[in-house]
Amino acid sequence: MNKPTVVHDTFVIERVFQANPQRLFAAYADVEIRARWGVPSDDEQIVYSESNFHVGGNDVYRCGPKGDLKYTGHVRYEHIVRDQRIIFVERVSLGDSQLCVSLVTWELVPKPGGTLLVLTDQIASLVGKDMVEGAKRGTSAALDNLARNL
Amino acid sequence: MLNNQPSDVDAVFHALAEPTRRALVEGLSSGPRTVSELARPFDLTLAAIVQHLQVLEQSGLVRTEKVGRVRTCRVEPAGLHLAEHWLAERRTRWERRLDRLEEIVAEPKTRRGKPAKKGERP
Numbered sequence: 001m002n003k004p005t006v007v008h009d010t011f012v013i014e015r016v017f018q019a020n021p022q023r024l025f026a027a028y029a030d031v032e033i034r035a036r037w038g039v040p041s042d043d044e045q046i047v048y049s050e051s052n053f054h055v056g057g058n059d060v061y062r063c064g065p066k067g068d069l070k071y072t073g074h075v076r077y078e079h080i081v082r083d084q085r086i087i088f089v090e091r092v093s094l095g096d097s098q099l100c101v102s103l104v105t106w107e108l109v110p111k112p113g114g115t116l117l118v119l120t121d122q123i124a125s126l127v128g129k130d131m132v133e134g135a136k137r138g139t140s141a142a143l144d145n146l147a148r149n150l
Numbered sequence: 151m152l153n154n155q156p157s158d159v160d161a162v163f164h165a166l167a168e169p170t171r172r173a174l175v176e177g178l179s180s181g182p183r184t185v186s187e188l189a190r191p192f193d194l195t196l197a198a199i200v201q202h203l204q205v206l207e208q209s210g211l212v213r214t215e216k217v218g219r220v221r222t223c224r225v226e227p228a229g230l231h232l233a234e235h236w237l238a239e240r241r242t243r244w245e246r247r248l249d250r251l252e253e254i255v256a257e258p259k260t261r262r263g264k265p266a267k268k269g270e271r272p
Contacts, residue, residue, distance in 0.1 A: 017252055036250070037247055037248075070164070096167065100240070
């Protein structure tokens with residue numbers, strides 16, 4: 001009765017910044033700065049309870065609307081080349097439900113007067129249609145499994 | 151209390167993160183039910199069930215309709231677009247975060263290192 005409960009997707013965002021790679025790398029590496037841009041708007045907040053920016057190191061954060069930081073994120077750094085590249089695995093959960101696991105790559109390419117950031121996010125989404133369809137069809141097992149497999 | 155809005159990803163996650171609410175959606179899988187029919191298998195007050203149903207309705211997963219004195223519930227298929235919403239939202243979030251990062255790296259350096267002077271690259 002259980003159907004696969006994972007949907008895969010990959011997207012690439014390219015953006016040129018008017019700053020050199022060192023500046024961008026530092027804006028990621030410094031957790032205080034990262035917490036400033038790490039939410040999409042001023043209505044949201046991200047609070048890091050752990051931050052270990054080195055290969056094998058883990059970040060743990062909570063984020064969400066201010067006053068309701070319901071999402072939990074776990075990041076594990078897999079590859080870091082100073083001023084050039086950051087690769088990490090990120091797991092996002094809501095309560096007992098694991099929402100997704102992502103492999104995120106930051107590539108910093110120096111350009112005249114700035115830096116090209118190529119951000120690649122390879123996502124295994126665990127809450128796609130299967131979660132909803134599963135619940136609808138009477139196989140709420142999808143979520144229960146997720147919770148159990150955490 | 152009809153909800154014609156497209157499902158909000160947050161609200162859907164929130165709604166489905168609770169076992170009773172998942173069981174309620176499950177209870178609707180075979181077709182529409184009245185609230186009291188739905189509530190029967192649960193060891194909960196009707197008021198508690200109604201509260202859960204309200205959360206489900208607000209998320210867009212369930213729709214309820216009152217005919218006379220009887221409220222009937224059914225599953226709302228709009229919730230099925232969740233996967234697309236979620237993936238699109240993740241991309242949008244990155245875009246907005248990079249907008250903010252852009253603003254921050256454009257600021258003069260104040261916290262760390264020497265302050266940037268005009269024309270000088272850090």
